[in-house]
Amino acid sequence: MSTELKTTIQGAYSRFLEAKSLKPRYGQRLMIAEVAKVLGDIDTDDEGRRSGDPAIVAVEAGTGTGKTVAYSLATIPTAKAAGKRLVIATATVALQEQIVYKDLPDLMRNSGLNFTFALAKGRGRYMCLSKLDVLLQEGHAQTATASLFEEEGFKIEVDEVSQKLFTSMIEKLAGNKWDGDRDSWPTALEDSDWARLTTDHSQCTNRHCPNFGQCAFYKAREGMGKVDVIVTNHDMV
Structure with a gap:
């Protein structure tokens, strides 16, 4: 991971905590670091395709850790630095909507990160x-x-x-x-x-x-190609 990317992530986390009058949590900091490390160390070829083994990190954290903030702060800057689009998949529609309508807007307002996002739904919702x-x-x-x-x-x-x-x-x-x-x-x-x-x-x-x-479905799908972060469910991935 580059020094510039580390600085971006650390700065975004510090600004978020300060803006929300929060104190750093050990579990949250550890999650940010581990996710950023795994994704930031992916080897790619000249065309940006992964050239090494799949990069996988599994994290289990309790309620109140701030998991959405943690993985978002780690993955959004990393994906943008790599020129990739980030996909966040959840198990439920309720969690999708929480991320899109609450968590990500809150992160944008308070972290200083600049990114766009959209909610991807199945054809049956249109x-x-x-x-x-x-x-x-x-x-x-x-x-x-x-x-x-x-x-x-x-x-x-x-x-x-x-x-x-x-x-x-x-x-x-x-x-x-x-x-x-x-x-x-x-x-x-x-x-x-x-x-x-x-x-x-x-x-x-x-x-x-x-x-x-x-077509409402295809117009929505077209918009997916213009954002930095797509939030969807496991069935769509």
Whole structure:
């Protein structure tokens, strides 16, 4: 590990502690040092690819150690110095959101480190615009048919409540007031409604889809290539 990288990590940790009026913790300092040492000593070739054995460090630390701060302070400067993008994977969505909405912003404000980050989610967390279009078209068609064949008991599969929801979604998308992410919709969505709106890898036609340019999932994925840190879950890695 270079002297410059050591200084960067040590300085960031000192600033973080001072800004938060905290005292250094032995376990946290040890974790920072061990993670930084392992990653900072990776040998690479002229193209930046690892040329030696895999670099692995396993750390077990108790509650209150400050693990997220420790590994972030060690890995973010190291990854940036190596020209690499850092991926942080967690087991739960709750921990992902804690890192993205609480821990990393706090670290940026108080450590002096300059970095960008984003939350990577699976395809199932994003609305499929093609499915939304179909549901809206079916809703309008069924409403017209129902009024014509009311006496025959015509059944509407896209009911009035769902129709209003889908219409609201398309309007918010068009007005750039929603990004197609289920978690950013202003109200809780029923699983049954969302299941009709999302897709999976086997159903998605990717670049062959007429809505590919406006696809919420692929727009989010494109943004992943522009950040320093990606936070995701184990299933995505």
